[in-house]
Amino acid sequence: MNHLIRIIAISFVLMPPVFAQKLVDPAAVAPEYRDAAEHRRTEQLRQRACSLKAQQAKILLRDRAAFVLKCMDAADASK
Incomplete structure (x- = not known):
C-alpha cells in the first residue's frame, strides 16, 4: 500500500501542467486564414471578458457557463 501511495505521488509530480487555450495571433497564421483567426480572437476576448x-x-x-452565454448574448444584442 505504501508503494502505491509513492507511485501516485510521483506521477502527480511528473505530470505536465495543463494550460488554457491561448489567444489566437492573426499575424502568426497563413494569410488565407487570417480573417478567421481575427474572428476567433475577437470571440476569445469576448469570452474572457x-x-x-x-x-x-x-x-x-455550476452557473458560470449560463452566465457567460447570457453575457455574450447581451453583448451581441447591444451591437
Whole structure:
C-alpha cells in the first residue's frame, strides 16, 4: 500500500501542467486564414471578458457557463 501511495505521488509530480487555450495571433497564421483567426480572437476576448465579469460577480462554477452565454448574448444584442 505504501508503494502505491509513492507511485501516485510521483506521477502527480511528473505530470505536465495543463494550460488554457491561448489567444489566437492573426499575424502568426497563413494569410488565407487570417480573417478567421481575427474572428476567433475577437470571440476569445469576448469570452474572457464575460468570464472575468462572472468571476467578479462571484458566480458559482455550476452557473458560470449560463452566465457567460447570457453575457455574450447581451453583448451581441447591444451591437
